[in-house]
Amino acid sequence: MxxxxxxxxxxxxxxxxxxxxxxxxxxxxxxxxxxxxxxxxxxxxxxxxxxxxxxxxxxxxxxxxxxxxxxxxxxxxxxxxxxxxxxxxxxxxxxxxxxxxxxxxxxxxxxxxxxxxxxxxxxxxxxxxxxxxxxxxxxxxxxxxLRRFHSEEDLQKDLCMSCDSDSDSSECRNPEKGIKGLSADKSKRTASLDIASTxxxxxxxxxxxxx
Known part of the structure; x- marks a missing residue:
């Protein structure tokens, strides 16, 4: 190619x-x-x-x-x-x-x-x-x-800061759901990076x- x-x-x-x-x-x-x-x-x-x-x-x-x-x-x-x-x-x-x-x-x-x-x-x-x-x-x-989160506490803190704005997203209404979603995205990004070629x-x- x-x-x-x-x-x-x-x-x-x-x-x-x-x-x-x-x-x-x-x-x-x-x-x-x-x-x-x-x-x-x-x-x-x-x-x-x-x-x-x-x-x-x-x-x-x-x-x-x-x-x-x-x-x-x-x-x-x-x-x-x-x-x-x-x-x-x-x-x-x-x-x-x-x-x-x-x-x-x-x-x-x-x-x-x-x-x-x-x-x-x-x-x-x-x-x-x-x-x-x-x-x-x-x-x-x-x-x-890449934005990296080191713990669920960091995820929660980030979500709270987002909710202090005018945002009305589902993550703000349901922080636990947001944390799970961000954690899943983090896992996907990490897995993607590990595939880099030798x-x-x-x-x-x-x-x-x-x-």
């Missing part, structure tokens, strides 16, 4: 650090059937500076064996309110990722996988790849986007050690 990797950079949003400082990030969506990826669909948000970091890391790890594509140039006059500049930057970032994902060599890099499929910051990505985190690269990717684990695990 032909392997397909599709990536999109879209949905620009202005994020505020404080009253005076703001930046823009973008949604990076991935859809694939490639054996290189543990997750077949993912969505994370990244800012321009993180793309710059990714290119630097890929260049370091490839030891100049691969000619990396260029990022859209940094514009000192870039405006968060200029729709044309934002659109051009998004197109450039997407083109950058599309070219990277054409290289099997680069797709074995753990930094790329964590950048595309985890919510980790760049500093935590570096720590994970270096083995300085309690979780592996594969575990970080698998856990991304090939994928080995590929990402080995790249984590080499990086």
């Amino acid at each position: 032909q392997q397909v990797i599709s990536v999109w950079v879209r949905d620009p949003r202005i994020q505020k650090n404080d009253f005076w400082h703001a930046y823009m990030d973008y949604e990076v969506c991935l859809h694939t059937n490639s054996v290189y990826f543990t997750k077949k669909t993912s969505s994370v948000r990244r800012r321009y500076s993180e793309f710059v970091w990714l290119r630097q890391k890929l260049q370091e790890h490839s030891l100049l064996m691969v000619q990396l594509p260029e990022l859209p140039p940094k514009n000192p006059f870039f405006s968060l309110n200029n729709a044309q500049q934002i659109t051009e930057r998004m197109k450039g970032l997407q083109k950058f990722l599309e070219k990277i994902l054409q290289s099997p060599f680069l797709m074995s890099d753990s930094c790329l996988h964590l950048f595309l499929q985890s919510q980790l910051s760049v500093s935590n990505i570096e720590a994970c790849v270096a083995g300085r985190t309690p979780f592996s690269v594969v575990q970080a990717v698998r856990r991304s986007g 090939t994928q684990d080995k590929m990402l695990g080995s790249s984590s050690g080499s990086a």
Whole structure:
């Protein structure tokens, strides 16, 4: 079966650090059937500076064996309110990722996988790849986007918080039913994660050690 990797950079949003400082990030969506990826669909948000970091890391790890594509140039006059500049930057970032994902060599890099499929910051990505985190690269990717409950007490607490809103769902009217349903969903998600292929684990695990 032909392997397909599709990536999109879209949905620009202005994020505020404080009253005076703001930046823009973008949604990076991935859809694939490639054996290189543990997750077949993912969505994370990244800012321009993180793309710059990714290119630097890929260049370091490839030891100049691969000619990396260029990022859209940094514009000192870039405006968060200029729709044309934002659109051009998004197109450039997407083109950058599309070219990277054409290289099997680069797709074995753990930094790329964590950048595309985890919510980790760049500093935590570096720590994970270096083995300085309690979780592996594969575990970080698998856990991304999943909400985990550790006990029925946590489930009950979550349901109570939901019922404090204007929601009138059946879970709020019947908390026990909600807990059972969420527990069942948790079991299904755990079972689904355990089916991940050995090939994928080995590929990402080995790249984590080499990086």
